[in-house]
Amino acid sequence: MPNKPISAFNAFLMVTLISLWGSSFVVVKIALKESLTPVALATFRFLIAGVLFTIILLFNKVRQPEYKASVEREDVPTILVLALSGITLFFSVQYTGIQFAGAAMAAILVCLLSPLLITVVTTRILGEYLSRKQSVGLIIAALGTLTVVTGGLLNFQSDRNYLTGTLILLFTPLLWTIYTVLGRRILHKYSPFLVVANVTVAGGLFLIPISVAEDSISGFLTLSLNAWLAVFFLSTTCSLIGYCIWFRVLKDVGATVTSSFLFAEPLVTSLMATMLVSERLTAPLALGGALIFAGVFLVTR
Secondary structure: OOOOOOOHHHHHHHHHHHHHHHHHHHHHHHHOOOOOOHHHHHHHHHHHHHHHHHHHHHHHHHHOOOOOOOOOHHHHHHHHHHHHHHHHHHHHHHHHHHHHHOHHHHHHHHHHHHHHHHHHHHHHHHOOOOOHHHHHHHHHHHHHHHHHHHHHHOOOOOOHHHHHHHHHHOHHHHHHHHHHHHHHHHOOOOOHHHHHHHHHHHHHHHHHHHHHHOOOHHHHHHOOHHHHHHHHHHHHHHHHHHHHHHHHHHHHHOHHHHHHHHHHHHHHHHHHHHHHHOOOOOHHHHHHHHHHHHHHHHHHO
């Protein structure tokens, strides 16, 4: 199945999504300073998001009795795998990596390696067509991301926690690739919202026993105001709105084009970090950002 040209509206949606997801890395970093563990933050985020999705599903069911609020039994295993790969494991790993290695490194590894893995998988397994111009665009965007990384690592000093976090974060691109490819297949049968809703609910439920095991779920009632604001931001904008945009555009234009926008996330994350924690905007970041947007333009054009 070939990738389709992206419309102006879908491009707008993806820019909005990347702005939300790019800023989320910084929000997570701030939230983890509020006595929240990575698993607890992920649990609270997706339990709240799951409740919101469930309310909307029930509302749609009341308005339209014929509305399907769940998937068929034969597709339940796929939903469970999506929940584990895209919610439970992905965010437990990502938040742990952010705690050790920082928001920028998490954004870099997810956004650099995920699109490349997705492109390889979709072109080899799903038969999506990748033109020469798109290949050049992916290379340019990857070089731009590497430029951003290099600029951030120039002043790096050896740190065991940093190394541990980086190694942990290497699992996130694999998990996101599984999530995206399987999600693309099931979207031929169901609406994006229905898939995201069921995956979010299942993923949040899978997080509960992990949070109970580390005895962090009990902190739900003692969260600070900043922690609550962070959790609600992640639940509403990044989960409820963000995942609906991701699957909608994924269904319309294909995995390669959609995932190419992830290359812009590190730039957004760095800019948000500059504004929120007074980090300096460096020359490598500016150059890398220009390359990233040039590459995304070639891929999506």
